[in-house]
Amino acid sequence: MSDQPAQQIKKPFLYVVVCAAGIAGDVGRLITAAQDANWEVGVVATPQGLGFLDAPAVEEQTGYPIRSAWRLPGDPRPLPPADAIAVAPATFNTINKWAAGISDTLALGILCEAHGFGIPTAVLPYLNSAQAAHPAYARSLEQLREMGVLIGSYEPHQPKAGGGADRFRWEAALELLTPKVPLAG
Ligand SMILES: Cc1cc2nc3c(=O)[nH]c(=O)nc-3n(C[C@H](O)[C@H](O)[C@H](O)COP(=O)(O)O)c2cc1C
Numbered sequence: 564m565s566d567q568p569a570q571q572i573k574k575p576f577l578y579v580v581v582c583a584a585g586i587a588g589d590v591g592r593l594i595t596a597a598q599d600a601n602w603e604v605g606v607v608a609t610p611q612g613l614g615f616l617d618a619p620a621v622e623e624q625t626g627y628p629i630r631s632a633w634r635l636p637g638d639p640r641p642l643p644p645a646d647a648i649a650v651a652p653a654t655f656n657t658i659n660k661w662a663a664g665i666s667d668t669l670a671l672g673i674l675c676e677a678h679g680f681g682i683p684t685a686v687l688p689y690l691n692s693a694q695a696a697h698p699a700y701a702r703s704l705e706q707l708r709e710m711g712v713l714i715g716s717y718e719p720h721q722p723k724a725g726g727g728a729d730r731f732r733w734e735a736a737l738e739l740l741t742p743k744v745p746l747a748g
Contacts, residue, residue: 575646575746577602579736580670582654583611584689585726590616593651593733594624600737602747605642607631609657609670633669645682647744649736650674651715652689655700662703678710683743685736687715689726695719713739 577597581587590606597604605627608616613631621629628641650657650670657671666672677684686707694700704714715735720727741748 573746574601574603575744576643577604577740578642578645578648578673579604579606580648580650580653580657580674581606581608581612581616582650582652582657582670583609583615584652584654585615586652586689586728586731587612587615588617589728589733590651591620591624593649593736594621596734596737597649598624600741600747602647602737603643605630605645607642607670607673609654609668612654612670630669633672645673645677646746647740648674648677648682648684649687649740650684651687651733651736652731653686655688655690655694655697658686658688658690658707659699659703662706678712683713683740684711685713685715685739687731687733687736688717688719689731690719691722691724691726692719693722713743715739 579593581590594604604625606621606625607630610631618629630641660671661674664675666675708714717731
């Protein structure tokens with residue numbers, strides 16, 4: 564029998580980017596599914612998205628602070644580097660800004676750089692059909708697809724009809740990302 568200590572297997576680290584959509588408060592479902600599938604998870608919220616979350620509950624569940632603002636120069640990095648990123652839920656606003664290369668929130672800064680770093684990224688849009696009808700939206704999805712971003716298949720809900728939470732599949736993010744991450748699965 565070897566007297567070497569058992570090698571620690573590194574778990575893949577998933578960033579869940581949470582935007583300000585009505586369903587964001589249920590992100591614990593994705594965190595649980597990811598942890599059950601052997602991921603470590605850290606949450607990055609847009610500044611608007613923060614208000615849609617139960618921050619203490621999310622931090623308790625992940626064991627990491629939620630990131631939303633840039634750190635100061637010299638401050639330590641609060642999260643390990645990402646092996647993969649799930650943007651869930653993704654708003655109309657963040658999808659269009661990300662595709663256009665706008666980086667005015669920490670979440671967008673991380674997403675815009677993820678392409679250059681080659682970090683596998685999946686986006687689960689959650690928006691209504693009036694938002695989706697804007698011509699910028701189809702163009703943004705096409706741009707993200709060209710960048711290699713994996714896109715969930717949520718069919719936009721009717722405006723002012725209470726949303727489509729029952730049809731939103733959080734676990735789709737893991738189904739899209741797992742084949743792309745050697746440490747996962
Ligand atoms: C209660 C409420 C629910 C919202 N739900 C959505 C939504 O499901 N999808 C969406 O794209 N925007 C939604 N919005 C609008 C976004 O919050 C708004 O566009 C915001 O600027 C998005 O910020 P972010 O992309 O930085 O998270 C909602 C706003 C409110 C007040």
